[in-house]
Amino acid sequence: MAGAPRASAPVEALFGAERIASRIDTLAGEIARSVANEILVVSVLKGRFMVAADLVRAPQRAGLGSGIDFMILPSHGVARTSSGEVALLPEIAADASGRTVLLVDDLMDTGRELPPRPDHEGFDRPPHCVVGYRMGLGQHFRALPYIGRIMQD
Numbered sequence: 821m822a823g824a825p826r827a828s829a830p831v832e833a834l835f836g837a838e839r840i841a842s843r844i845d846t847l848a849g850e851i852a853r854s855v856a857n858e859i860l861v862v863s864v865l866k867g868r869f870m871v872a873a874d875l876v877r878a879p880q881r882a883g884l885g886s887g888i889d890f891m892i893l894p895s896h897g898v899a900r901t902s903s904g905e906v907a908l909l910p911e912i913a914a915d916a917s918g919r920t921v922l923l924v925d926d927l928m929d930t931g932r933e934l935p936p937r938p939d940h941e942g943f944d945r946p947p948h949c950v951v952g953y954r955m956g957l958g959q960h961f962r963a964l965p966y967i968g969r970i971m972q973d
Contacts, residue, residue, distance in 0.1 A: 831951060831961060831968040835943055840953060840967065844871065847940050848878030854939075855920040858885035862912050864925045865892045870954040871942070872924040889914035943967075 835843075851859065859879060863872030869890070876888045889912040922940075951957055952964030961970070 830971040831964060832971055833952075833966045833968045834946055834950065835953075835967040837953075837965040840942075841874075843942050844874045845878060847942060848875055848881070850940055851875070851922060852879045852884045855884070858887070858919045859922050860914055860916050860919040861886055861888045861922045861924060862914075863888065863890050864923070865890050868924045868954070875922065875924060887914060887919070 861872050861876045863869050872888060872890075876886045879886045891912055946969060948969045949957065950967055950969050951961035952967045954962050955967070956962035957970070
């Protein structure tokens with residue numbers, strides 16, 4: 821794709837691994853205090869699964885039961901901006917009866933994926949394309965242990 825960044829493009833770290841871990845522990849505490857029953861963490865794949873994995877373990881450390889399921893809402897592909905068309909692939913399979921559902925999405929950027937009204941928010945969205953911590957551009961940059969921005973424009 822023309823204009824897509826190279827897999828070797830430099831990435832400036834915005835949120836380091838320790839800061840991410842600290843914020844997830846804080847979020848898990850907020851979530852555990854705000855619900856009285858078991859939670860079902862529903863991760864919007866692909867970029868959100870690392871946060872979801874961390875969030876499904878953290879409430880258990882606080883004594884709150886949790887489970888996990890997944891759904892896909894693709895809209896970006898390899899482009900830096902959303903295509904504007906979103907598909908739901910597949911619907912969740914887990915039984916959510918009697919559970920608080922915690923939907924984990926990574927960026928509330930266009931409002932076309934999910935309404936941008938989070939109850940719990942990790943970080944303020946930077947004004948540029950971010951990658952890392954399993955968020956990628958195409959299949960690149962997903963393995964970075966931090967969240968950063970691609971330096972190539």
